[in-house]
Amino acid sequence: MNREGIEKVLSALASGEITVVDALERLKGMPYEDLEFAKLDHHRELRRGIPEAIYSPGKTDAQILEIARRTLARKGEAVFTRMSEATCQKLREELGDEVRWHPEARIATVGSEERARHGKVLIVTAGTSDIPVAEEAAVTCDLLGCETDRLYDVGVAGVHRLTSNLRHFESADVIIVVAGMEGALPSVVAGLTDKPVVAVPTSVGYGASFGGMAALLGMLSSCSSGIGVVNIDNGFGAGALAALIVKNKHAGR
């Protein structure tokens, strides 16, 4: 039952067609339709916050196209992560300029609208191989209305590269640190700043790094405080968390 359904019950009650007891009985049976209201409200809220993110691998081109079309039809916004260039190409053939493509981040969006900027997120990587994940985070932050700053390839094997760039830290509201191998960079960064740190382990590395497991465990076991960890290679998740932190910071004013 939707809003109209409830309105009908209430109208019937107001017009004396049904009694309070009847109305109560009918409404008791539809709490979830009530929840659909909240859902719609919530969705409106979400549209101002984090848009629906679709993880592209494992979905057919047809499925992705359908999701994109429906999203556009309802004036929504969708972010497709880990999209292949080939799939994006097909999407564009069908939907044209409605599709925006961020190649390094492997993100395509439809229906995204410019947001007002507030707050800045600094994205730091340990190595150059971590950059695709970092770009996924950076583009996500950008889509969600944050300014971004990048500080790449400042891994702990040359800690001077990091300490000589601390000025980047000052102007950021949140710092995303992307690192593979031993995943030590978030510990060092968090020890040098009092900004919240979002740590993203990457699957960069080989042997005993176990596809990002060593970095993940390292970040979770960090001797520094103030670090929140997201899943391996999950640049979108890191960007979304950072954007929520920034958004709440500025929303609260």
Next chain:
Amino acid sequence: MNREGIEKVLSALASGEITVVDALERLKGMPYEDLEFAKLDHHRELRRGIPEAIYSPGKTDAQILEIARRTLARKGEAVFTRMSEATCQKLREELGDEVRWHPEARIATVGSEERARHGKVLIVTAGTSDIPVAEEAAVTCDLLGCETDRLYDVGVAGVHRLTSNLRHFESADVIIVVAGMEGALPSVVAGLTDKPVVAVPTSVGYGASFGGMAALLGMLSSCSSGIGVVNIDNGFGAGALAALIVKNKHAGR
């Protein structure tokens, strides 16, 4: 907002005090109170089904006593699993015969009432060391209104022990199979019957059985169909699942 709250809104609408729009607006804001209705209904349903189970380890005697008292106060029923005899002793000192104690299953109950019996659950173990977990399952089934049958120590190292007891299978509605070590028994049982099998890996075994992990993986990887697996040593969970299957079977008549 409870039922009274909603009734008040509806009465105000019926009496013309507020408009349909007003009523709609107020009701939109209280979906969760509506849900409380469902919750209460659901709870009533649940009281006839699976009572609240409290995992005792890690709770203080005081906490357990408090839970037991509140349960009795609201005429509820609680099942305390993995309770130590010492804790049960203290509970009884306070609450007397309200507390029922099943020592082999390490289960204590308060507020449990006799249920009508319908359906039978057969509980099978591979070895004698699996019996405490099996008893936890059996007592749970019994509490939830099932008849129980036991067939213990019929592991696959002597498969004749099992095949010579197939008559037990015929009269059961569900078969719970409890096994540690390699956990092979559910595969063999499920291959011999068309009853649903609930498999419980136990932490019995040593070395590469990894506290039940070998049995768990074995049961999940079974070459037989018709097996649902619960957590390691989770006799209560197996009993509850079996009882739900039995109950739905007889409820549907």
Next chain:
Amino acid sequence: MNREGIEKVLSALASGEITVVDALERLKGMPYEDLEFAKLDHHRELRRGIPEAIYSPGKTDAQILEIARRTLARKGEAVFTRMSEATCQKLREELGDEVRWHPEARIATVGSEERARHGKVLIVTAGTSDIPVAEEAAVTCDLLGCETDRLYDVGVAGVHRLTSNLRHFESADVIIVVAGMEGALPSVVAGLTDKPVVAVPTSVGYGASFGGMAALLGMLSSCSSGIGVVNIDNGFGAGALAALIVKNKHAGR
């Protein structure tokens, strides 16, 4: 020794050719031939229950064709899971309409006959990527004589999607919940209903979801009772278990 063999011994005894002791001695030596009887009986039983399921990956097209042919020759029924479209195509070239193909479920069957319907299984998924596994379960239920209902893409990130669809739960005898990533949906579903829940972890997700391991562990560790877990991506196993539960429910009438 088959039925004929035993008959021969008994005839010799009846005709006085051999003594009781002789017959006893001969029969003692052939318990496994006796078992062959049971096997045949059991097989007949099974044909009314769960047909032989063949996991196609790792088998050559020739092997699959041979299995299909033999199954048809003995008027049997076989369910081939995880079959590729290419293999199914070849099968059909040889066996024509004897082969039925369920593309989304990746299931092909030969010799399957229409079964009478009894009972209903609801199949729920957390996301759209879980649908192939869900369809494997649904087609299995359908093959085994259950009605099916589907409720897809109601994951816990938007719990309202689920709570607004509780009416689906009421009419089901068993609920299969298919979920990847953190595998939280079965816990929520089992908390909202008293129907038995069969939980299927899927390999959907990446990073620390470890090919379904996170979902599997989550489902096994569920705080809700009444959940039986099957192997990762094992839609067939879930369907078979659900069908057994339903069948026993109705067989018992």
Next chain:
Amino acid sequence: MNREGIEKVLSALASGEITVVDALERLKGMPYEDLEFAKLDHHRELRRGIPEAIYSPGKTDAQILEIARRTLARKGEAVFTRMSEATCQKLREELGDEVRWHPEARIATVGSEERARHGKVLIVTAGTSDIPVAEEAAVTCDLLGCETDRLYDVGVAGVHRLTSNLRHFESADVIIVVAGMEGALPSVVAGLTDKPVVAVPTSVGYGASFGGMAALLGMLSSCSSGIGVVNIDNGFGAGALAALIVKNKHAGR
């Protein structure tokens, strides 16, 4: 070389005792003394932010007493986590009221001073067994100058308990969600709000929950966005991260 050392070099230069080249040479040789400045500055900053946290297990009472004494001597502040009551008792015998004890959180502090309050952190738990970790988080937030709100025992097995308490979410700046077993609660919470969520897996559970591993993997693999995960049972880390987020929010005004 400390501040005085540098001052001496500069004075010598200002007084003409040494040349610019000499001064340059000497200063070049002491980057780490320079860093000590930053360290001091940073420490001052930190005192307004996160005080030094000492993980008590594995340290002798004598070591802990020594750390506490030195902290007091330099007018510092220290937070001892996971302290046993016995150790706290000894600490108090020596240092008296300088030691503050939070028994449920197992935290002792020395030298902590009242901070101005800004921002609110909501701490949510799935079960009652998660409360000690939640209290560690809550006390940490409190020590670091945040208001706290608690919403305990609202696990996903009864999702209505959660949805009927959404009003708690609105007034919070950050939500800490503490859960063991399958760790599904953060996914559900993050799906219901746009506040940043800090997820803390706990070692509550048994069998295949592997001392918190199931909850940890589940939280990392969450289908919801906007979640940062900390280590198993790491209430202090969660509190510190939440406080940093809140602090930066209000510092930025």
Next chain:
Amino acid sequence: MNREGIEKVLSALASGEITVVDALERLKGMPYEDLEFAKLDHHRELRRGIPEAIYSPGKTDAQILEIARRTLARKGEAVFTRMSEATCQKLREELGDEVRWHPEARIATVGSEERARHGKVLIVTAGTSDIPVAEEAAVTCDLLGCETDRLYDVGVAGVHRLTSNLRHFESADVIIVVAGMEGALPSVVAGLTDKPVVAVPTSVGYGASFGGMAALLGMLSSCSSGIGVVNIDNGFGAGALAALIVKNKHAGR
């Protein structure tokens, strides 16, 4: 149905009371009673082979005493592994000299009778800490009628200790190699001989040896052929396998 049952059917047939068809029908229904015959036969065979082994940990003294008593009552033989000295003491208080105790191997036996000796098993250990497991294997071999030879503390860190003792290898029929840590000794031994090698990983070691896991994986991954691996610390299993090999060797003559 036991032997008497079958005899009755056959007698009825012989006396013309029932027809061949009747008899066939009745006998078809009792394959498992037939199997009980085989079971008994098999048990007799087994008593000449490997006696029932009872893993003592996790069993109460009362249970162990009961098993021992029943075993003696039916003139059987039982081997209790991993028994504590205290439990053995109690057993002896009740059963006296019927109980034989092998302290280093932590094995107690009841009803064991002297067997004829044939074949020799050499038990080799890498270190002195592996000796209890080795003794469990050696005593098992001895109980099962093998001669034993011991070569202890010849680990690969001093490979000369091994190569200077190759004469021990020549006279053995089977070699059991017990090793913890990296578990390399079986590879080296198997490379020096053409006797079958039974490898037993032990939980000796620390850190990344993971309670015997490193040794287990090492033995399974051995670059040498001719090695069969048993579970971690499973001296009894190694002894039983070695004895079976030896027994079959000599049985075949």
Next chain:
Amino acid sequence: MNREGIEKVLSALASGEITVVDALERLKGMPYEDLEFAKLDHHRELRRGIPEAIYSPGKTDAQILEIARRTLARKGEAVFTRMSEATCQKLREELGDEVRWHPEARIATVGSEERARHGKVLIVTAGTSDIPVAEEAAVTCDLLGCETDRLYDVGVAGVHRLTSNLRHFESADVIIVVAGMEGALPSVVAGLTDKPVVAVPTSVGYGASFGGMAALLGMLSSCSSGIGVVNIDNGFGAGALAALIVKNKHAGR
């Protein structure tokens, strides 16, 4: 230094050219040359036992050809396991009929000569997908001079298939059991016979069978005695172990 080298030293001593002390000194310096003798002796021994096995994956065709050529040049024998048909084709183009190809077992041999037969090895599989590994074992046994018997597709889901074929067990000296999924078959087989059992886990299965890990752990944790386990999919290793057992049995006569 080879045999000639030592002969030279001894001749010099015998002829008085050098003293005993000199000779001792020189010989002391060459224990490893002495070992080379043993190596050669050992190799001769091995040629009667297990020939050199070359694991083909990861080696170039050129390397494999070179190994084959050298083996033939020194009248040796080599067994190439896991060889692709393409590589075998190339080998044959160069070496012609010297190369023998066992396609199902994926084994190629060069220089293999007919051995006298003694002893029989029974190879059992749980399913049809286990057959390639079983054939690798069977061909290995055949190459090493054992008779072989095969009993395929008798997994524990239909335990009657196994118990009705026990006659195969009687005539075997060793039983190799090949099984994937839960790996339960060796436990059942070992419980039905007193022959040594060599268990081979296979990577057949999916999800929580983890590429053979579930089967491996299950076999190691078996509740039956008398089982030696080899590595996942290691048919060659199983065959070699079985052949060693058989060979020693008959060598000892």
Next chain:
Amino acid sequence: MNREGIEKVLSALASGEITVVDALERLKGMPYEDLEFAKLDHHRELRRGIPEAIYSPGKTDAQILEIARRTLARKGEAVFTRMSEATCQKLREELGDEVRWHPEARIATVGSEERARHGKVLIVTAGTSDIPVAEEAAVTCDLLGCETDRLYDVGVAGVHRLTSNLRHFESADVIIVVAGMEGALPSVVAGLTDKPVVAVPTSVGYGASFGGMAALLGMLSSCSSGIGVVNIDNGFGAGALAALIVKNKHAGR
């Protein structure tokens, strides 16, 4: 701020433009620029030690070309590991003879200059499949100025092959041991020598060797002392560590 920046501050101080306090204040703000000095110094040092190593997989040809170009532009030296022949081909098309290619080691270098030789590293492998990793180590040692000696295919299955070659050990300063499967060779080597041993597990092997994990755990759990382990397949890391040991040995003279 660079050297010039600091000079400017000091000049201003020397000329009386600013006070000591001003200068102190300004200098306090630039510790990281000071660190840039150290960085440069450190880099110079590094150029004499270990050149920058670039792990090629996961980098595009364009990225690799760019790194190579920049390296040459600044007269630097870069070592590209795990490079494919195709990529090297492209590099050479652009940069010609500046690129040196070591095919077996899969290493390409640009800007490498001949170093003076001091010290010798012996590289030992267990099997022939370990040779690519060993060559990566050997070429690295060579590039860093060490002499190298090779002793390949001396695994523990034929320990005589090793003991007959001990003379190689004497002349080496460091021994690198490369082994897959059970990884036992470093234990045996370290037991035969007092040279430091660098152990490299390789991903050679299958089944329970888990891509090098068995070898890694074995090496870490070694019963021999004096072994330092590097990551799986990390030939470069082993070579770099060995070269550092050798370099420090000779630098210290």
Next chain:
Amino acid sequence: MNREGIEKVLSALASGEITVVDALERLKGMPYEDLEFAKLDHHRELRRGIPEAIYSPGKTDAQILEIARRTLARKGEAVFTRMSEATCQKLREELGDEVRWHPEARIATVGSEERARHGKVLIVTAGTSDIPVAEEAAVTCDLLGCETDRLYDVGVAGVHRLTSNLRHFESADVIIVVAGMEGALPSVVAGLTDKPVVAVPTSVGYGASFGGMAALLGMLSSCSSGIGVVNIDNGFGAGALAALIVKNKHAGR
């Protein structure tokens, strides 16, 4: 056969009692006695290098006393690691001042003699809880004749503590870095120096640090070169490796 045995053969040959062929034959049979020579030589060598290390846990006091006595009897030297104070007390009651006790390192030695000092090992720890393992390393270095320097509690959460102490690095020949939690310190240290780094993961930490596993994987996956890793908590192993490096450095002069 020992040296005397060989001498006898040679004397017989020299005296013409036996022929060259006879002598050759006899000597061929005793390679392992020859190896005993090497063993003795090697042992002598080892006594100048690394003494026998006995891991005390799991050994009885009687066994430890016996080892100590035999060691003293043969004028040897033994290092007992992880010894409890109680055991050491008993050892001293029996052997008096022969036993030297290093309480913080939990090491007891017998028969150790002062060695000449050469070379210096710097031992660095991330935290104070890592100190016992560090002391085990330091005492081992000291026993083996190295000077030691200590730099404790300089973890990466406050990287300035490390960079301000770089002077310690210059005078060291080898640096041992001991760290738990995420194990990031060796990466940072190795990036700041060109000395060989021996990394020791410790079991310090909780939750996802998995008893040192996170630190171990982090160290193996380090982005810095020149690091050799030893087992978790293996301070002795680190000290022994460092001492071998130092010893070889100075031995080579």
